[in-house]
Each structure stands twice: as C-alpha cells, then as structure tokens.
Amino acid sequence: xxxxxxxxxxxxxxxxxxxxxxxxxxxxxxxxxxxxxxxxxxxxxxxxxxxxxxxxxxxxxxxxxxxxxxxxxxxxxxxxxxxxxxxxxxxxxxxxxxxxxxxxxxxxxxxxxxxxxxxxxxxxxxxxxxxxxxxxxxxxxxxxxxxxxxxxxxxxxxxxxxxxxxxxxxxxxxxxxxxxxxxxxxxxxxxxxxxxxxxxxxxxxxxxxxxxxxxxxxxxxxxxxxxxxxxxxxxxxxxxxxxxxxxxxxxxxxxxxxxxxxxxxxxxxxxxxxxxxxxxxxxxxxxxxxxxxxxxx
Amino acid sequence: xxxxxxxxxxxxxxxxxxxxxxxxxxxxxxxxxxxxxxxxxxxxxxxxxxxxxxxxxxxxxxxxxxxxxxxxxxxxxxxxxxxxxxxxxxxxxxxxxxxxxxxxxxxxxxxxxxxxxxxxxxxxxxxxxxxxxxxxxxxxxxxxxxxxxxxxxxxxxxxxxxxxxxxxxxxxxxxxxxxxxxxxxxxxxxxxxxxxxxxxxxxxxxxxxxxxxxxxxxxxxxxxxxxxxxxxxxxxxxxxxxxxxxxxxxxxxxxxxxxxxxxxxxxxxxxxxxxxxxxxxxxxxxxxxxxxxxxxxxxxxxxxxxxxxxxxxxxxxxxxxxxxxxxxxxxxxxxxxxxxxxxxxxxxxxxxxxxxxxxxxxxxxxxxxxxxxxxxxxxxxxxxxxxxxxxxxxxxxxxxxxxxxxxxxxxxxxxxxxxxxxxxxxxxxxxxxxxxxxxxxxxxxxxxxxxxxxxxxxxxxxxxxxxxxxxxxxxxxxxxx
Numbered sequence: 001x002x003x004x005x006x007x008x009x010x011x012x013x014x015x016x017x018x019x020x021x022x023x024x025x026x027x028x029x030x031x032x033x034x035x036x037x038x039x040x041x042x043x044x045x046x047x048x049x050x051x052x053x054x055x056x057x058x059x060x061x062x063x064x065x066x067x068x069x070x071x072x073x074x075x076x077x078x079x080x081x082x083x084x085x086x087x088x089x090x091x092x093x094x095x096x097x098x099x100x101x102x103x104x105x106x107x108x109x110x111x112x113x114x115x116x117x118x119x120x121x122x123x124x125x126x127x128x129x130x131x132x133x134x135x136x137x138x139x140x141x142x143x144x145x146x147x148x149x150x151x152x153x154x155x156x157x158x159x160x161x162x163x164x165x166x167x168x169x170x171x172x173x174x175x176x177x178x179x180x181x182x183x184x185x186x187x188x189x190x191x192x193x194x195x196x197x198x199x200x201x202x203x204x205x206x207x208x209x210x211x212x213x214x215x216x217x218x219x220x221x222x223x224x225x226x227x228x229x230x231x232x233x234x235x236x237x238x239x240x241x242x243x244x245x246x247x248x249x250x251x252x253x254x255x256x257x258x259x260x261x262x263x264x265x266x267x268x269x270x271x272x273x274x275x276x277x278x279x280x281x282x283x284x285x286x287x288x289x290x291x292x293x294x295x296x297x
Numbered sequence: 298x299x300x301x302x303x304x305x306x307x308x309x310x311x312x313x314x315x316x317x318x319x320x321x322x323x324x325x326x327x328x329x330x331x332x333x334x335x336x337x338x339x340x341x342x343x344x345x346x347x348x349x350x351x352x353x354x355x356x357x358x359x360x361x362x363x364x365x366x367x368x369x370x371x372x373x374x375x376x377x378x379x380x381x382x383x384x385x386x387x388x389x390x391x392x393x394x395x396x397x398x399x400x401x402x403x404x405x406x407x408x409x410x411x412x413x414x415x416x417x418x419x420x421x422x423x424x425x426x427x428x429x430x431x432x433x434x435x436x437x438x439x440x441x442x443x444x445x446x447x448x449x450x451x452x453x454x455x456x457x458x459x460x461x462x463x464x465x466x467x468x469x470x471x472x473x474x475x476x477x478x479x480x481x482x483x484x485x486x487x488x489x490x491x492x493x494x495x496x497x498x499x500x501x502x503x504x505x506x507x508x509x510x511x512x513x514x515x516x517x518x519x520x521x522x523x524x525x526x527x528x529x530x531x532x533x534x535x536x537x538x539x540x541x542x543x544x545x546x547x548x549x550x551x552x553x554x555x556x557x558x559x560x561x562x563x564x565x566x567x568x569x570x571x572x573x574x575x576x577x578x579x580x581x582x583x584x585x586x587x588x589x590x591x592x593x594x595x596x597x598x599x600x601x602x603x604x605x606x607x608x609x610x611x612x613x614x615x616x617x618x619x620x621x622x623x624x625x626x627x628x629x630x631x632x633x634x635x636x637x638x639x640x641x642x643x644x645x646x647x648x649x650x651x652x653x654x655x656x657x658x659x660x661x662x663x664x665x666x667x668x669x670x671x672x673x674x675x676x677x678x679x680x681x682x683x684x685x686x687x688x689x690x691x692x693x694x695x696x697x698x699x700x701x702x703x704x705x706x707x708x709x710x711x712x713x714x715x716x717x718x719x720x721x722x723x724x725x726x727x728x729x730x731x732x733x734x735x736x737x738x739x740x741x742x743x744x745x746x747x748x749x750x751x752x753x754x755x756x757x758x759x760x761x762x763x764x765x766x767x768x769x770x771x772x773x774x775x776x777x778x
Contacts, residue, residue, distance in 0.1 A: 130443065135752040135768055138427065142743065145754050145768065230759070243550025250545035253538070253557065253760045254713070270778070280754045280765050283733045283741045 013043050013189075013212065016038035016049060016196025019206015024111070025049050030214070032190055033098025043189045046214035051181065054210040055226055058179040061207030066177035070125035077121035077175060080122055080202040087198065089190060091163060091285030096209035098162040113167040114265045127176060140287045142213045147278040149177035149229030150255055154223035156216055164265045166195065168188065168248035169235050172273035174208055181210045181229070183220060186218045189213035195217040199240040204231045217241050224248040231277050235262075245257040307620065308626040312414045317405045319491065322353040325361055325514060326497035327370035329507030335360040339744065340516075342490055345411030346624050346633035346668040353492045362482070362522040365511040369453040369480040370528055371655040372508030377450045378477035381437030389478060395426045398499065400494060404625070406464055408556030409491040410671070411633030412587050425426045425468040428767075430470035431751035432617035435772060439477065440540030442769055444778040450452040451480035451554055451777055452530035457520040458493075459536045460486035460635050461691075467493055470533050471510060472751075479531065481510045486524055488636045490514040502738050520721040521547070529553060531775060535592070538689075538713045538715070538760050541667055548653055556764025556774040558756055559590065560689040564710035565746065566594030566732065568703075569604045573724035577611045580695070583746040585619065585673055589693040592761070595746055599688055602699045609677065609697065616673050617660040632670045634692060640669040640683040643692030650676050650685035655696070681712055689715070703728060707735045716758025720746045731750055739765070 013032075015023040028045035044050075047290035065073070068229050082090065088110055096106035132146040151195050153173045158165030162185045173180045184192030194213045212219055214237055224232055232254050234242045257276045313511040323338065324331035338356040343349060357365070376384070395402065402425075403417035410417075440446050449707035454474045456773060458466035461484055472479045493512045500510050514518055517540070524532050525547055534544050535558040548555050565583050567576050584597025600608050624632035634640040651657045655676040671692055679686050679696040686696045700706040710719055719738040721729050733741045741755045742748060749755065754770035764774050 043430055062689060131770075133769075135754075137748075137750040137751065137752060139748070141748060141750075143750075143753055145770065150758070164445065237549070246549035247546050250542045250549065253545060253559070253762060254765055258552075279739060279758050280756065280770055281733075281736075281739055281758075282739060282753050282755065283743060284748050284753075285729065285743045286745050 003296055006069065011041065013041050013193045013213070015044050015046060015282070016193065016200065016209070016211040017050070017054045018060070018210065019200060021196065021200075025053070026215070034097045034120070034186070039093045040097055041190060043193065043213045046212040046219050047217070050212055051219050051222045052226070053215055054181040054212055055152060055223070055228055057172075057207035058181050059208050059228055061150060061205055062179045063175070065179055065208045068177070070128070073125035073175065073177065074121045077124065077171065078116055079116035080198060081114050081121065083198045083202050084110075084117065088114070090194065094161045094191045094194055096293060097238040098191055099160070108266075109161070109164045113164045116164070116167050117171055117267070120171040122270075124175050127271065127278075129276065130271070130282070131275060135282070141284050142287050143282055143284040145280050145282045147176065148281050150230060150277045150279050151178060153178045153180050153277050154220070154226075154229050154232040155180050155182045156220055156234055156236035157182055157185050158191060158262065158265070159187065159216070161184050161197070161265045163191040164236070165262070166192050168265050169233055170209060172269070173233070173277055176274050177280055178277050179208045181212065181223060183193065183216055183223070184211055184213045185236065186214070186216045216288065221248065222246055224254070227252050229254060231257070233276070234259045301777050303363065307628045309623070311623060312404055312625045312627055314404055314408065314625060316401045317403070317408065319352050319408075320680035323490070323494045323514070324355045325365070326494060326510075326512040327361070327365045328511065329501070331497070334358060335364075340487070342409060342669075343634050344408050345488075346665070348667050351409060352491065353489070354494070354514045357513040357519040359438045359522045360496045361513055362519060362526060362709055363763050365482045365513050366453055366455070366523070367527050368508035369482050369511055372506060373452055373480045376480050376506060376509050379478070381439060382404065384476065384478065385433045387503055387505055388413050388429050388436060388472065391499055392426050392429035392433060394499050395422070395429060396423075399423070399426065399689070402464060402495060405495055406492050407624045407632070409489050410463060411635055413629040413632040414627055415629065416587060421462060421465050424751070425464050428465075428468040428472045428751040429699070432476040436476040437471075439776070442772050444773065444776050448776040448778050452479060453528060453776060454481045454531040454533060454775065455523040455526060455529040455676065456481055456483040456533045457523065457536065458483065458485055458658070460489040461587060461592075463489040463491040464496065466535050467496055468542055469535075471764070473771045474775050477772055478776050480509045482513060482523055482529070484515065484520045487514075487516040493559065509739055524548065532556075533774065534558070535754070537760075541762055546594070548633050554774065556766070557762035558764075558766060559760065559762035561592045561715045561757065562597060562687070562689050562713045563595045563718035563720065563738070564591055564597045565720035566598050566599045566706045566710060566722065567601065567604070567608060568721075568723035568728065569601040570724045571746075572724065573604070573608060573611055576608070576722040577615050579720060579722060579744070579746040580612060581615055581619070584695040585631060585693050586747050588671070589630060590635060590691050593740060593747065593748065594716065595720050596690060596695060598695055599709055600697060600699050601706070602701050605699050613658065613660070613675070616675070619673055621662055621670065621672065622665060631673060631693065634671050635669070637669055639691065640671060643671050643694060646685060646688060647674055647692045648692055649696075650683060650696070653683050653685075654685050655679045655685055681709060687713070703732055707732060711737050714760040717761035720741070
C-alpha cells in the first residue's frame with residue numbers, strides 16, 4: 001500500500017574502507033545525477049588521504065586474505081553472489097538510474113554481474129592448477145611453480161559500466177588473494193558504493209575490497225605513486241591519464257594493466273584479469289637419489 | 298688469517314685459448330650482414346682478467362638501431378608465417394651448433410667476461426644449448442600452451458641484456474622470441490659484446506633467414522634508442538632496477554609489451570637443524586658463483602643465532618680454499634670482476650660497510666697485478682639498516698645477519714624492495730614449505746641454491762621486475778595474449 005504523502009528516505013552514500021563505512025575525511029561530497037541530470041544523491045568526494053587510508057586497510061587485510069584457503073575464498077565470493085541476488089531489485093534500480101537503462105536492460109547487467117561472482121568463485125581453487133605446475137628439471141631436483149597474489153591492487157573501475165564493469169575488474173583481483181582499493185566510476189559511483197554494503201555482509205574480511213568515490217584522476221594519482229601498492233588496473237583511465245599513471249607506477253615497478261576497450265562486459269572474461277595480478281613462485285628442492293638401478297625398494 | 302698452505306699445491310691447468318679466433322674488429326649484425334656503424338664509431342672490449350684489448354666493436358647509433366629494427370620488421374612477415382615445425386627446426390639447429398661449438402664459446406665468454414672457465418664450460422654453455430632445445434620444442438605446440446588457440450607473436454622484440462651471463466641471457470631472450478614467431482634486435486652489454494657476435498655466426502651456420510636475429514653493440518644509449526623505437530612491439534630487459542624503472546617510464550602509454558628482470562638482495566636462510574656442510578656449500582655457491590655478479594645471488598645470509606658461530610667458522614674455513622685467479626685455469630673458483638667500473642662500485646659499497654661499523658673479513662688472497670679483482674668478502678655484525686644489507690652490491694660480498702624464530706627470518710628476508718630469490722636450509726620439510734610460502738620471492742631454493750633450468754619460470758616480485766623467463770610462462774611475454 002503506497003502512501004502518496006509519504007516522504008521517501010534518501011540514502012547517505014558512504015565510502016567502504018577497512019570494512020567500515022566512513023565519510024570522506026575531507027568532508028567533501030559531489031552531486032551524482034542520473035543520465036537526464038536529475039539529482040540522485042551526494043557521493044563522497046574522496047581525498048588523497050582517503051586513498052592512503054584505503055591502502056593501509058588493504059595492506060592490513062592482505063596477509064589474512066592471501067593466506068586463506070582457495071576453497072574459503074571461493075565460498076566467500078559465492079556468498080557475495082547470494083547476497084546480491086537477494087538485493088537484485090535495488091541494484092537494477094541503481095544501474096538503471098546510473099546508466100540510463102530500462103529496468104529490463106539494467107536487469108541483464110545485474111544478472112551478469114551476479115553470475116560473474118559465481119564464475120570467479122569457481123576459479124579460486126582452479127587457477128593454480130591451470131597456470132602452475134611441476135617442471136621437468138634436467139637434474140636431481142623437484143620444483144614447483146605456483147601462482148601467488150601480487151599484493152595490494154589499485155583498481156580504477158570502468159567509467160561507463162557502473163556495476164557489471166566494476167564487478168568484472170574487482171572480482172578477479174580478489175579471487176586470487178589480492179586485496180583491492182577500488183575507485184568507482186566518477187559519474188556513476190552509486191552502484192559501487194552500494195556494493196560495499198553487500199561485501200560487508202558477505203563474510204569478506206574488512207579491507208579486502210575498499211571502495212572510494214570521487215574524481216578518478218585525483219584519487220588515482222596518489223595510488224599510482226604509492227610505494228605500498230603493488231599493481232594498478234587502469235581500466236577507468238582515459239589515454240592521457242593512463243600514461244601519466246603508468247609513469248608514476250614505474251617508481252616501484254607496479255604491475256600495470258593498461259586500459260583496453262571493452263565493448264561488451266557480458267562477454268566471457270577469460271583468465272587474463274586474474275593472471276595480470278599474479279606472481280609465479282618457483283620452489284626448488286633436491287630429490288635425492290635411490291641409485292641408478294632404481295631398485296632401492 | 299694465514300694463507301692456507303698445502304703439501305700438494307695445484308699446478309696451473311689453463312684451458313687453451315687457441316680454439317677461439319677473435320677478429321681484430323667486429324661490425325653490427327643487421328639483416329644477416331656484419332656492417333659498420335653509420336657514423337663509423339667503434340669501442341674496445343677488454344679481458345677483465347688481463348685488461349688486454351680483445352677486439353674493436355662497432356658502436357651503434359640511432360640510425361643503426363633504426364636499420365636493425367627495419368630489418369627485423371621486414372623479416373617478421375615471413376618468419377611469423379613459417380609453420381611452427383619449421384621454426385622449431387631452426388632452433389634445434391642452433392641448439393646443436395651451440396653444443397658443437399661450446400668449448401670455443403666457453404673460452405670466448407671467459408675471455409670477455411672474466412668468469413672462470415669452470416662456470417662457462419659447466420654452467421653457462423650447457424644451459425644456453427638447453428634453452429634453445431627447450432623453446433625449439435614449443436614452436437609447433439603453441440596452441441597447447443594455455444594461451445588459447447593460435448596465439449600470435451607480437452612483432453619485433455627489442456632486447457637488452459647484461460654482462461654477467463652474456464650468452465645465457467641472450468639465449469633466455471632469443472629462444473622464446475623466435476619460437477613464438479617474433480624477430481629480434483638484441484643489444485648485448487657494452488663490456489661483453491663478443492659472444493653475441495659469435496652467436497650471429499651460429500645463426501649464419503644454421504641458415505636462419507636474414508633479419509630474424511639482429512645484434513647491435515653499443516652502450517646504454519643504443520639500448521635506450523632501441524627501447525624507445527616506435528616500431529618495436531616488445532621490450533625485454535635484464536639489468537639494474539634503476540634502468541628498469543627508466544624503461545618502464547619510456548614505454549608508458551605505448552602498446553609495447555614489457556618484461557623486466559632486475560636486481561635482487563636474496564636472503565639465504567639457515568636454520569639450526571640445517572646440514573651445515575651442505576649449507577656452507579650452498580652459501581658459497583649463492584654468493585661467490587660468478588663473483589657474486591648474479592641478480593639472484595644469496596647476498597644476505599640469515600643465520601639462526603644458535604648456530605651462528607659454528608656456521609661462520611665453517612664458512613670461513615671453506616673460503617680459505619677458494620682459488621682466485623686466471624679465469625682460464627680449470628682450477629679457478631673466482632675469476633675477475635667484469636669491469637673497472639663494477640670493481641669501483643663493489644669497492645665503494647664494501648668500504649661503506651666497514652665505515653658503517655660492520656665487521657669485514659676476507660681470506661688471505663693474492664690478487665693478480667693486472668685486471669679487476671675483488672677478494673671474497675664477509676660482513677658480520679650486520680643489521681638491517683646497514684647499506685650492505687640493503688643495496689645490491691653485485692659482487693662477492695656476503696652480509697651476515699641473525700634471527701631467532703622462523704617468523705623473524707621471514708620478516709627480515711622480506712624486508713627489501715627486491716623479491717627475486719631466497720634460500721632455505723633446514724632438514725624439516727614442513728618448515729621449508731611454511732617458510733617458502735611466506736617469502737615474497739620469485740625463486741626459492743630449498744637445500745640448494747642458484748639452480749637454473751629452461752623448463753622453470755624465473756623472475757621477480759616487487760622491484761625485481763615483472764614477467765617470467767623460462768618454462769611455459771616464458772612464452773607469454775612474446776605472445777599477444
């Protein structure tokens with residue numbers, strides 16, 4: 001039963017950092033409008049300090065998250081999909097507003113995003129078998145190459161695809177055990193900020209994903225230059241900004257994923273976004289010898 | 298310490314250098330021909346152990362780099378279109394010729410680099426051939442490498458390699474590049490250009506099509522011009538972290554694919570239950586192999602406190618038996634430092650170690666009169682704040698630190714911007730796995746050190762660079778994936 005006289009309750013959108021929902025320490029906000037220019041909400045306008053705080057949170061979470069079993073990470077990613085499914089309508093409305101889509105087209109985006117969490121949930125305990133393995137060394141040694149997360153990854157979410165694009169760049173980063181500082185789409189940050197609420201209730205440890213909203217260039221600069229960030233995904237940067245950030249990233253040899261045009265975020269994502277933020281560690285050990293006859297038993 | 302004397306001194310056992318015919322001068326190898334540099338510039342390459350001038354070599358300028366890239370571009374079309382099985386056969390041929398000429402190339406490498414013949418003969422050359430054999434077999438199996446069906450080569454690869462393993466680094470770069478269908482322009486280091494130029498002759502003998510491999514000699518300027526060349530699709534560099542960062546800035550904003558193999562400050566961790574004698578051998582191998590001029594050298598020894606004195610006694614005793622001198626002598630363990638410049642850097646850092654209060658020790662050791670030499674050196678009483686524990690020295694200098702618990706060992710091992718290699722010495726398998734798991738390094742050697750194999754990916758975490766060389770992983774750098 002709807003009451004024509006009832007005043008709706010607006011939502012105060014906040015950042016998601018270290019498992020908490022702070023406002024920007026700068027006290028700033030900016031207006032977010034829908035595709036027709038209608039005011040939707042005020043989003044936090046994150047500062048450099050917010051970016052640095054998010055890196056601290058992501059670093060703190062890295063040991064636990066990268067050390068969790070792949071099975072456990074898969075369970076949690078699947079839990080994200082479960083929680084999103086339950087709040088599907090909210091995201092459909094937010095994506096429709098953010099991207100100017102019809103409800104049905106926004107619904108397809110949200111469904112694809114939910115399915116994407118499921119897809120990556122299944123990858124957590126398989127990627128090591130696909131990209132790692134034993135090597136047939138020419139000598140009495142056993143060695144094994146295994147993928148490991150590279151560390152704290154700064155992710156500039158795509159500007160256009162506010163939710164499916166966002167999920168498509170965040171999920172692969174954390175599936176493999178990295179932690180992320182995510183800069184939401186500048187003009188359409190609300191689905192990203194709402195995603196924080198789902199992540200917070202999905203058993204994902206605080207700090208594994210941190211979501212900032214604001215001016216991409218302003219937040220990205222300190223992240224690209226940050227000595228405790230190990231990698232950066234430039235998906236949401238334009239060409240000029242991407243070049244500038246790539247140069248800054250060279251200071252501590254961050255792994256850089258350059259922006260690539262994506263026409264259709266619904267397409268099969270492949271494994272590239274996971275392997276871009278993986279290191280390969282090769283561990284050697286002597287095998288000993290049972291003698292040339294091989295008949296020691 | 299008194300010089301060790303023995304009733305049975307070793308007699309000199311020099312390898313003959315007659316097998317190598319070094320010409321007085323060499324040109325650039327571009328489009329299958331040796332040519333002079335456009336502006337006629339040359340530089341000399343000397344033998345680090347004697348300072349004898351071995352040859353004059355052309356110094357490439359920008360025009361030469363451009364010519365080499367054009368030759369590689371032209372050759373790319375046919376080379377990449379060749380069936381993989383045919384490319385494979387060229388690489389197998391190269392591998393075989395390297396085996397046939399391995400004694401010649403080993404002597405040459407020892408002359409130009411200063412490293413002992415024992416190492417060029419027994420480590421470098423067998424690995425060089427093995428790399429070509431390994432990647433030869435990939436050329437017709439790329440569909441099965443895990444990068445999707447029909448992965449494509451990138452185009453022209455610009456490759457810049459260092460002086461510590463001149464021919465081995467060439468093999469690491471050229472073998473996967475050719476197997477995947479790329480063509481290359483390779484710049485060897487200024488102080489060790491000869492083996493790459495001899496490799497050009499190997500390519501000639503193998504009948505490799507013109508322009509597929511181009512070798513340009515010169516200094517950092519030639520390397521910078523190559524990396525910045527707009528028609529280069531792939532940049533591969535092995536060398537210092539400082540230069541690696543500069544290269545990363547240069548290729549920023551381009552579509553060039555980049556892999557970097559950079560510096561390291563490897564921790565070699567010895568637990569109290571380690572087999573001491575094997576650990577001592579591993580420590581010696583970890584830091585004195587190739588005069589310590591190894592990016593993955595175990596240059597920080599982390600010893601569990603309870604065995605510190607015992608281990609140091611054994612280590613010092615072992616060091617007194619190392620033989621330093623003529624690299625061509627088959628008994629020599631420690632050869633010459635590659636250049637006067639590198640010797641000055643090692644000397645300055647070791648002096649700084651002393652000035653900062655670490656305790657310096659070397660075995661009694663007569664250094665030859667001419668050439669560039671540095672005695673094997675240990676620093677004890679080293680803390681994490683000391684420069685010798687932080688900076689890559691790239692010489693035969695070992696810094697010894699202590700720890701009490703496995704957690705402390707891991708924390709200290711990881712306390713560096715580098716992340717290339719580490720070693721673990723313990724009899725306890727579960728401890729090896731637990732510690733290896735926590736170390737942020739691309740290669741972890743347990744109860745061994747400095748082992749290499751073409752099937753095994755090698756490369757760094759953090760500021761030791763990115764990308765992997767060797768194994769299936771090494772293909773990725775040269776494919777459009």
